[in-house]
Structure formats: C-alpha cells, structure tokens
Amino acid sequence: MGSEAPLTGIGGLLFDIDGVLTVSWEPLPGAADAVAAVRRAGLPVRFVTNTTTRTRARVADALRAAGIDADDEDILTAPVATAAYLRRHHPDAGCFLLNEGDVREDLEGIHLVERDAAVVVLGGAGGCFTYQRLNRAFRMLLDGAALVGMHRNLYWRTAAGFELDTGAYLRALEEASGVTAVVVGKPDPVFFAEAVAALGVDRAAVAMVGDDIDNDVLAAQREGLHGVLVRTGKYRPEALAGAAGQPERIIDSVADLPALLGLA
Numbered sequence: 001m002g003s004e005a006p007l008t009g010i011g012g013l014l015f016d017i018d019g020v021l022t023v024s025w026e027p028l029p030g031a032a033d034a035v036a037a038v039r040r041a042g043l044p045v046r047f048v049t050n051t052t053t054r055t056r057a058r059v060a061d062a063l064r065a066a067g068i069d070a071d072d073e074d075i076l077t078a079p080v081a082t083a084a085y086l087r088r089h090h091p092d093a094g095c096f097l098l099n100e101g102d103v104r105e106d107l108e109g110i111h112l113v114e115r116d117a118a119v120v121v122l123g124g125a126g127g128c129f130t131y132q133r134l135n136r137a138f139r140m141l142l143d144g145a146a147l148v149g150m151h152r153n154l155y156w157r158t159a160a161g162f163e164l165d166t167g168a169y170l171r172a173l174e175e176a177s178g179v180t181a182v183v184v185g186k187p188d189p190v191f192f193a194e195a196v197a198a199l200g201v202d203r204a205a206v207a208m209v210g211d212d213i214d215n216d217v218l219a220a221q222r223e224g225l226h227g228v229l230v231r232t233g234k235y236r237p238e239a240l241a242g243a244a245g246q247p248e249r250i251i252d253s254v255a256d257l258p259a260l261l262g263l264a
Contacts, residue, residue, distance in 0.1 A: 006262050007226060007249055011205035013038055014195050014220070016186075017049040017059070019211035019233015020254050024159035027066035028232055030255025035068050037258040044199045048192075048208075050078045050151035050185040050215070052124030052166075053101030076195050078150035078185030079103040079123065085148065085184045086110050086119065093118040096140055098133055098169075099150070100126025116140070122173070122181075123150045125166045134169065141177035151185035153215060157234045186212075187219030196225070207261075209254060211235045213243045221248060230254055 015021060021031040038045055047070060051059060056075045063070035079099075086095060087109055095110055096117035101124060104112070120137045141147055152167040170181050185191055196203045207226040210216020211233030221227040229235065229247035232254070240247075251260055 005249075007207060007228070007260050008262065009205055010043065010207050010226065010261055012044045012046075012196075012199035012201035012207075014046050014048050014192075014199070014206060014208045014225070015254075016208075016210035016212070016216050016233075017047050017063070018051055019157055019235070020209055020230055021047075021063070021068055022066055023157060023233060025062045025066065026159070027068065028253060028255075030253060032067035032069075034254045034257045035070075037263050038261070039069060041261075041263050044201060045074060046076055046195050046198050047074055048076045048186065048195045050153055052078055052099055052103060052150050053126070055103050055105045056080055057105070076191070076198065077103075077106065078191075079106040081188070081191050081194065082121065082123075082148065082150050082184045083107045083110055085182070085190075086121070090119050090146065095119045095121050096137060096145070097121045097123060098129060098137060099123025100128050116143075117145050119146045119148055120173075121148045121150070122166050122170055125164060125169055129169055134173070138173060138176055141173060141179045145179075147173060147177070147179045147181040149181045149183045149185075151215070152181075152183045152187070153212065155234065162234070187215045187222075189219075189223055192220060192223045192225065196223075209257060213240050213247065217247045218243060218245045221245065228257070228260065 060070045060072045094113035094117045149170045153165040154167040203224045208220035209228045217227035217229045227247045228249045
C-alpha cells in the first residue's frame with residue numbers, strides 16, 4: 001500500500017459522493033477543484049452513490065449547488081440500479097418499500113404496495129423505519145416475499161455525526177426471517193460494471209474514490225478497479241485495521257487526488 005506513490009495509467013474516475021465530495025450535501029474542502037482538475041485532464045467521471053434519499057436529478061442539483069460539475073447522466077444511484085433489477089427479475093410484482101425520502105421518480109415501472117407484497121425493498125434508513133413498518137416487512141418475508149436491499153451500508157456520517165444505515169436493519173430482517181437479501185447498490189459487482197460501462201474505459205484503468213473501505217474501495221478492487229480511500233466521511237482507522245484487505249492508495253481527502261494522479 002503506497003499512499004504517496006503516484007497512481008498512473010488512470011483513464012476514468014468513479015467518485016462516491018457522501019463523505020468524499022460532500023457531508024450533508026455541503027462540499028468538502030477542495031472537492032470542486034479536484035473534480036474540475038480531473039475533467040480538465042479529459043478523464044471521464046461518474047458519481048456512484050448509495051444515497052437513497054434523493055432522486056438522481058436532485059443529486060445532480062445538489063452537486064452543482066456545491067460547485068461540483070455534474071450532469072444528471074453522470075449519476076448512478078442505488079435506487080436507479082434497484083429499479084433496473086426489479087424490472088428484470090420481478091416484473092409487475094408488488095413491492096413494499098421502506099425508504100427515507102421520495103425516490104419514486106427513479107422507480108419508474110415499479111408497482112409499490114403497502115400489503116401482500118411479493119418483494120420487500122429496503123432503501124435508506126431514517127424515521128420511516130418504525131417498528132410497525134419493519135414488523136410488516138418481517139411478516140411479508142415470512143409469507144414468502146423476496147428481500148432486496150438498495151445497499152448494505154451499516155452507517156454513514158452526517159453533519160451531526162455517525163448514524164445507523166440500512167445494513168443494520170437488513171441484517172436484522174435476514175436473521176429473523178431466514179431470507180437472504182439481494183443487494184443491488186455498492187458493493188454489488190453489477191453496480192460497478194454498469195458504472196465502468198458508462199465511463200467507456202477498461203476497468204483496469206478506472207479508479208474508485210471512496211470513504212468506505214469495504215463497500216467502495218475493496219469492492220472496486222475485487223472487480224479489477226483501482227481503489228483510493230479518503231480519510232474523510234465515514235473513514236475510521238479501526239474500520240481500516242479490521243478490513244479484509246488494504247486499499248491501493250490512501251489520501252487525506254479528495255483535494256489530494258489531482259496530485260496523486262499527477263495532474264497537479
């Protein structure tokens with residue numbers, strides 16, 4: 001692991017958003033300049049996020065408000081990937097959705113129901129994850145429903161500090177019901193494959209920049225991408241020490257990325 005050695009041969013970048021470019025949608029220092037430097041170098045960029053509280057269009061709006069150059073088509077979100085998965089594998093099925101925030105715009109064609117669902121879908125955790133609704137989901141699983149998670153993140157960092165995320169509830173439902181979830185967002189290999197395809201660059205020349213050692217960086221490295229871990233957002237030294245592998249590179253923040261790539 002060479003945290004200071006330049007990372008050469010990069011032809012495209014995947015950026016996580018929360019904890020890398022922004023925290024609670026406020027830009028981190030140097031984030032806008034780092035993305036601008038990458039774009040000036042002619043490298044294609046995609047923003048890949050497990051954010052489930054906003055539609056892709058609203059994510060792009062938030063990035064632009066933070067001074068970060070982003071078009072709607074540059075964004076790949078877990079809800080968009082989930083909708084594609086459900087259309088392929090559960091066409092016309094009734095889906096019970098637990099998600100904090102309204103992302104129905106990105107769930108086009110998905111039949112959402114409150115009772116007797118064939119699929120239970122967990123999005124972003126929040127106030128809607130009440131005992132009553134979690135218990136309703138549990139009973140549907142016992143009745144034979146499939147379980148789909150938009151991601152398996154255990155926690156994330158907001159301006160107020162760390163907060164529990166979907167993965168904690170997903171594990172509980174799996175344990176209680178005996179149903180194993182299909183997880184569609186990061187770290188799913190299909191999610192990374194779609195992001196790489198959008199870049200139009202061979203995966204061996206793509207770098208993933210993230211603050212989650214497991215779901216961002218090691219997951220990308222398993223798929224043949226380069227992994228760059230930032231010491232911002234949800235980064236914790238204990239999580240790195242306990243991880244199943246090591247990131248290819250570590251930088252203090254995304255502001256250091258242009259220098260790492262030899263663009264500064």
